[in-house]
Amino acid sequence: MSVTERPLQTPCEWCGRAVAQPPTGRLLRYCDRSCRQRAYEARTAKRRLQDDVDTGRVRAQPAERIVERVVRAKYPSTxxxxxxxxxxxxxxxxxxxxxxxxxxxxxxxxxxxxxxxxxxxxxAVPRPRPSRETFAVDQPPAAAAVPFAGERLAVIEARIAAAGGTLSTTLEHLAGDVGIGVDELRQAMLEFERLGFLAARRRGTVVPVDELAVHSRFELCSI
CATH class of the missing domain: 1.20.5 (Single alpha-helices involved in coiled-coils or other helix-helix interfaces)
Incomplete structure (x- = not known):
């Protein structure tokens, strides 16, 4: 009596899934063509890499990485x-x-x-200078009566004079004194700064008005 054994199922040599074996013929090693192709690529990859290195198509040592750094100076704009x-x-x-x-x-x-x-x-064509109305230091004008640039400048100068020549304030606080919004105040101060009427400083250093934060304290003085 002769006894033969033939596996009915084996694992795929690439993915490990079950492969049903036929009753006769060669045993199947892979579950489909995709696994067979990937197994072939894995077997031959090392040999192909070595062939490429030997023929010079692939460098054994990668080329040096070269970086060019360009530093551009940032110049003031005001x-x-x-x-x-x-x-x-x-x-x-x-x-x-x-x-x-x-x-x-x-x-x-x-x-x-x-x-x-x-x-x-x-x-340059001479630009008209905003009017500077004079107010008593101890009686600055009411904020509601300051609708124009010249009058706003006069109010700010009155605050500066009342503070002894240098006013420590913030944009938010000064806008409340003048009776306008912070953005409107900033635009007015930018114009006064450009015309050379006022200067904002922080710890003795001139600071551009457009760089002042709303709640940041600074010193304001007339020029």
Whole structure:
């Protein structure tokens, strides 16, 4: 008597799922063509990689990574910003951070700026200066009676004078004194700053009005 055994089911050699075996013929190793192809790729991948390395199609050591970094200087965009930058230049010249051998180069640059400023002043059409009404220091005008720019400037100057020449305030508080919104106050102060009437400072350093936060305290003074 002869006894033979034939498996009825085996696991797929790639994915492990059950493979039903036929009653006769070669045993199936994979459940479908996809698993057969993936198993073939896995078997031959190492050999193909080594062949590519040997023929130079693939580098054994990757190329060096090269990065170019470009740093662009950020220049001020307002008169107050340039005033702050020039004040910093003065400080660096005074304490020696910029050596005296750089003085001729800086002098030429400043001379060119001065020449351009003179050309602008010569060609510029004089702008009308907002009226400055005079109010008693101890009796500043009511906020409701300040609808125009000149009168707003007068109210702010009255507050500055009442504070002894330097007013410590915030945009929110000053807007309440003048009787207008914070955004409207900021626009008015930007115009006054541009015309050279007022300057905002923080710890002695000029700060552009458009950089002031609503609740940030600053010192306001007339120029």
């Amino acid at each position: 008169a107050a910003g340039w005033e702050k930058a020039l004040d910093e230049l003065r400080a660096q010249l005074a304490d020696g951070r910029i050596g005296p051998w750089n003085a001729p180069r800086i002098d030429r640059a400043i001379a060119a700026v001065d020449e351009q400023l003179q050309a602008i002043e010569t060609a």
